[in-house]
Amino acid sequence: MRAAPSPEEIRTRNLAVLLRHVHRDGAVSRATLAERMGLNRSTILALTADLAAAGLVREELPGQTGKAGRPSLVVRPESDRVYVVALDVGADRLAAARVGLGGSVLDRTETTRPGGTFDPEDVIGALVDMARAMIGAAAAGAVCVGVGVAFCGMVREEDGVVRYGPNIGWVDDVPFGDSMTEALDLGLRVAVGNNANLGALAERERGVGEGLADLIYLHGDVGIGGGIIMGGELLGGEGGYGGEVGHMIVHPGGRACACGSRGCLEVESGELGLIAAVGGTDPVGQAAVDAIVEAAARGDAAARDALHQVGEWLGYGVANLVNIFNPSMVVFGGVLREIYLASAAQVRSRVAVNSLQAVRDRVRLRTSALGGDSTLIGAAELAFREVLTDPLQTLARAAAARA
Amino acid sequence: MRAAPSPEEIRTRNLAVLLRHVHRDGAVSRATLAERMGLNRSTILALTADLAAAGLVREELPGQTGKAGRPSLVVRPESDRVYVVALDVGADRLAAARVGLGGSVLDRTETTRPGGTFDPEDVIGALVDMARAMIGAAAAGAVCVGVGVAFCGMVREEDGVVRYGPNIGWVDDVPFGDSMTEALDLGLRVAVGNNANLGALAERERGVGEGLADLIYLHGDVGIGGGIIMGGELLGGEGGYGGEVGHMIVHPGGRACACGSRGCLEVESGELGLIAAVGGTDPVGQAAVDAIVEAAARGDAAARDALHQVGEWLGYGVANLVNIFNPSMVVFGGVLREIYLASAAQVRSRVAVNSLQAVRDRVRLRTSALGGDSTLIGAAELAFREVLTDPLQTLARAAAARA
Numbered sequence: 001m002r003a004a005p006s007p008e009e010i011r012t013r014n015l016a017v018l019l020r021h022v023h024r025d026g027a028v029s030r031a032t033l034a035e036r037m038g039l040n041r042s043t044i045l046a047l048t049a050d051l052a053a054a055g056l057v058r059e060e061l062p063g064q065t066g067k068a069g070r071p072s073l074v075v076r077p078e079s080d081r082v083y084v085v086a087l088d089v090g091a092d093r094l095a096a097a098r099v100g101l102g103g104s105v106l107d108r109t110e111t112t113r114p115g116g117t118f119d120p121e122d123v124i125g126a127l128v129d130m131a132r133a134m135i136g137a138a139a140a141g142a143v144c145v146g147v148g149v150a151f152c153g154m155v156r157e158e159d160g161v162v163r164y165g166p167n168i169g170w171v172d173d174v175p176f177g178d179s180m181t182e183a184l185d186l187g188l189r190v191a192v193g194n195n196a197n198l199g200a201l202a203e204r205e206r207g208v209g210e211g212l213a214d215l216i217y218l219h220g221d222v223g224i225g226g227g228i229i230m231g232g233e234l235l236g237g238e239g240g241y242g243g244e245v246g247h248m249i250v251h252p253g254g255r256a257c258a259c260g261s262r263g264c265l266e267v268e269s270g271e272l273g274l275i276a277a278v279g280g281t282d283p284v285g286q287a288a289v290d291a292i293v294e295a296a297a298r299g300d301a302a303a304r305d306a307l308h309q310v311g312e313w314l315g316y317g318v319a320n321l322v323n324i325f326n327p328s329m330v331v332f333g334g335v336l337r338e339i340y341l342a343s344a345a346q347v348r349s350r351v352a353v354n355s356l357q358a359v360r361d362r363v364r365l366r367t368s369a370l371g372g373d374s375t376l377i378g379a380a381e382l383a384f385r386e387v388l389t390d391p392l393q394t395l396a397r398a399a400a401a402r403a
Numbered sequence: 404m405r406a407a408p409s410p411e412e413i414r415t416r417n418l419a420v421l422l423r424h425v426h427r428d429g430a431v432s433r434a435t436l437a438e439r440m441g442l443n444r445s446t447i448l449a450l451t452a453d454l455a456a457a458g459l460v461r462e463e464l465p466g467q468t469g470k471a472g473r474p475s476l477v478v479r480p481e482s483d484r485v486y487v488v489a490l491d492v493g494a495d496r497l498a499a500a501r502v503g504l505g506g507s508v509l510d511r512t513e514t515t516r517p518g519g520t521f522d523p524e525d526v527i528g529a530l531v532d533m534a535r536a537m538i539g540a541a542a543a544g545a546v547c548v549g550v551g552v553a554f555c556g557m558v559r560e561e562d563g564v565v566r567y568g569p570n571i572g573w574v575d576d577v578p579f580g581d582s583m584t585e586a587l588d589l590g591l592r593v594a595v596g597n598n599a600n601l602g603a604l605a606e607r608e609r610g611v612g613e614g615l616a617d618l619i620y621l622h623g624d625v626g627i628g629g630g631i632i633m634g635g636e637l638l639g640g641e642g643g644y645g646g647e648v649g650h651m652i653v654h655p656g657g658r659a660c661a662c663g664s665r666g667c668l669e670v671e672s673g674e675l676g677l678i679a680a681v682g683g684t685d686p687v688g689q690a691a692v693d694a695i696v697e698a699a700a701r702g703d704a705a706a707r708d709a710l711h712q713v714g715e716w717l718g719y720g721v722a723n724l725v726n727i728f729n730p731s732m733v734v735f736g737g738v739l740r741e742i743y744l745a746s747a748a749q750v751r752s753r754v755a756v757n758s759l760q761a762v763r764d765r766v767r768l769r770t771s772a773l774g775g776d777s778t779l780i781g782a783a784e785l786a787f788r789e790v791l792t793d794p795l796q797t798l799a800r801a802a803a804a805r806a
Contacts, residue, residue: 154761163761214641226727230638230645237633237729238617241762247726249719249757251655261722261757316652319664323650324629324727326640354652354664358557358566359644 011047012390014039018047019101019391022057022077023384024205026102029062031072048075054395055081055143056101056387077102080139082395084146084383085131088195088376089123090334091115091152091167091222092285095373096130098138099380101145101387103206105373107134115222115284117169120176128183135186145398147188148383149180150195150375152221154241160192163241166258167222187401191382195219197234197243198378199368200227203331205381208369216327217368218245218318219375220336222285224266230325246270250316268313271335277306286372289335293342311343315350322355322363333368334375340367414450415793417442421450422504422794425460425480426787427608429505432465434475451478457798458484458546459504459790480505483542485798487549487786488534491598491779492526493737494518494555494570494625495688498776499533501541502783504548504790506609508776510537518625518687520572523579531586538589548801550591551786552583553598553778555624557644563595566644569661570625590804594785598622600637600646601781602771603630606734608784611772619730620771621648621721622778623739625688627669633728649673653719671716674738680709689775692738696745714746718753725758725766736771737778743770 005013017037021028034044051057059073079100088095095110109130127149135144153165160177162170180190200209200217209215217227226245228235235242246266247259254263255276267273271289275281279302281288295303318330332340340347344365351360368374387394408416420440424431437447454460462476482503491498498513512533530552538547556568563580565573583593603612603620612618620630629648631638638645649669650662657666658679670676674692678684682705684691698706721733735743743750747768754763771777790797 154759164759214639228727230633230640231636233634235633235728236617237762238731238765239729239761241759242633242727242729244726244729244759244762247757247759248723250652252653252719259759316655320651320723323647324631324645325638326642326645326647328641354650356557356567356644356647356650356662358642359640359647362641 012392014043014047015051015391016389018044018075019051019056019077020388022075023102023388027060027062027074027076029072029074030059033075051075051391054392056391056395079104080106081142082145082387083138083142084148084380085134085144086376086380086383087127087131087147087149088373088379089127089149089151089168090195090375093221094123094126094130095376096127096134097373097376097380098134099377099383101384103377103380105377107137108373108376109133112285115167120170120174120179123168124176124179124183127180131184143395143398143402144186144188145387145394146383146385147180147184147186147190148198148379148381149176149190149192150198150379150382151176151192152195152223152225154244155192155194157191157193157240160190162192188398191385193379193382194225194227194243195375195378196225196227198227198382199225199333199374200229200234200331200378201381202370202374202378203333203368204229206370206377207374208331208366209329212328214325214327215329215331216245216321216325217331217333217374218336220270220332220334220339222271224270224336226321228325228327230327245317245321248317248320250313250320265313265317269310269317270339273313274306274310274339277309278302286335289338293338296342307339307343308346310339311346312350314339314343315347316354318347318365319351319354322351322359326359327363329364329366331366331368331374333370334372337367337372340365415795417446417450418454418794419792421447421478422454422459422480423791425478426505426791430463430465430477430479432475432477433462436478454478454794457795459794459798482507482509484545485548485790486541486545487551487783488537488547489779489783489786490530490534490550490552491776491782492530492552492554492571493598493778496624497526497529497533498779499530499537500776500779500783501537502780502786504787506780506783508780510540511776511779512536515688518570523573523577523582526571527579527582527586530583534587546798546801546805547589547591548790548797549786549788550583550587550589550593551601551782551784551788552579552593552595553601553782553785554579554595555598555626555628557647558595558597560594560596560643563593565595591801594788596782596785597628597630597646598778598781599628599630601630601785602628602736602777603632603637603734603781604784605773605777605781606736606771607632609773609780610777611734611769612732615731617728617730618732618734619648619724619728620734620736620777621739623673623735623737623742625674627673627739629724631728631730633730648720648724651720651723653716653723668716668720672713672720673742676716677709677713677742680712681705689738692741696741699745710742710746711749713742714749715753717742717746718750719757721750721768722754722757722763725754725762729762730766732767732769734769734771734777736773737775740770740775743768
């Protein structure tokens, strides 16, 4: 049997749980915290005081509640004072944000570029510049408590090694997390995750799938990544590389894919599939997708046919995922938002014909509620993980490193 | 915070954990139990005495160990005295077994029949007869502590309702568990689970995938079912119907499936696919599969072509599952054992070409180590669940119901 936790461990855990409630909800009354955590008000008072003294939360009188009696103070996150840097490496864009405790995006920047092969050193250099700009623009006295990166490929989360990122030309192991940690030199370990996995978490925490236990997030940039949450947990698999739904074969013998296979979901139904279906475009990326969707809306026959065809393959892929996983929601993010919206009839029809009734009746198909930023918001949540596990120690360490 | 468990709750939990070790391993020394459970020897002594007094385990001197010193007594399950009845409803067979605590199969019977539509009442009647025969042949004084059924379709586990079992013609809800409980009238709730899910658990507990956290079991009878264990847990999905990999579309526009779709894995690559690929056979079922495999081994060109074709589609399906889940093992059971063995070259070649390297390098493809009985053994494990959660109460209840 496990030894009982020490009073200090219990206090740390309670501080973390309280801070998570405040981070998630933005403003929570002491009374609500006491109820949710099953603790008495005096314990909540003491925990809140500790977090407030550290500068992680502040207490305020609530707005007018209409209820009689003495109002319970609300606890709010110190969003301007405690923040993380979130970075997003897509195949055709780099994005960065400064995100305050509580989840508010305080600043955001993005650079797009044509897809292709990128030297890891160049990518790291560009990300470091963006991260430094975010930190430099923070309020005086503000503390960066974490840096998280969403990456468009297979990532070994424990050490941030990129195992496979073919859409930017990384096919051998790249020690991406360690290199970023060293280059940024903030005294903080840079955490790296797969972009679609992080997007799934973001949609579940703050997006269209809030609170769902069984959710699939499909992220389109040049390829298609999948983040699959089942029973409340991200699907990892033996090596943590589960969820590579972009390489599910929906069209045996179909188009050649960079992975060496043919007919993968991502070459048939993502940005690549759509651009190929109209015979190629210039430029590529989000702009190309937008142009095709607009042309179809104007009645352009080639664009409509292309969206119809792409919707068919996307529908086969979604029907398979619905049969295999029985999810309560499938969320389309990145450029798949526009592709799904423009081909929803085909996708829904394939799901109706090709999924089993017991599972298709309950699944909802939705687009991301976080704009194009699910993966970036997910990177921020990854960066907050440490301060939400041990608030006081993490903050003290981050403040010391800054000094 | 949760209240601390009472001494009685701690004792029940420790009894259950100890009994699970003995059930899993067959014979465990007191010293090993003390080490594994982190309890001192006198506590193990007291717990073992309680289980022995109830008739769940017995203590014996071990065989010659070659070690000096006083030997630690080994604790063995009372396999002859405490047993469950396991039942397996396949599309073309019914099977039953009496399985003793510790997992030994004490008795086993099976009836095959042509596939088709079966009235639930007839199925229940036949199963009840088989179960009664198993119970009637048990030793005097033996106690049946559970009944578990593996069913070839979608099952809602909490109440044993069959949601969808098209391969035996059950397309509307059938209150199968309740009907079985009532018809058997043993004072025991009959537990029902999906056959492939139970097969996956059996392979993980007692089969080729022993101890693996990330395992996919593919069960072939007329259709193909999938049991998917990820992170040590069965994949459920929103309604508990996850793992319907038999209806993954591997061949868009391919053969029509009973589910209303086309090109599903089970019609292209299971028994149905193989029989169709040789232009139909008589008889069907395991015998038909065996006949085709034997013909191919003799050099029959049509049989070889059929197996080649079926292996291709099975390979596409397995490649997709490997990409989506990153499992450490895929296990082929039921008639898929023979189909896989006879078409392994095609399956492996598809996985080599169509799966991503980071995931395919680590996956092993294996056939079931439990013969055709993974699903039946899984049903027995399901039936043991209650006695392995609260040993003394469950045994007392079962003994009282028998009296």
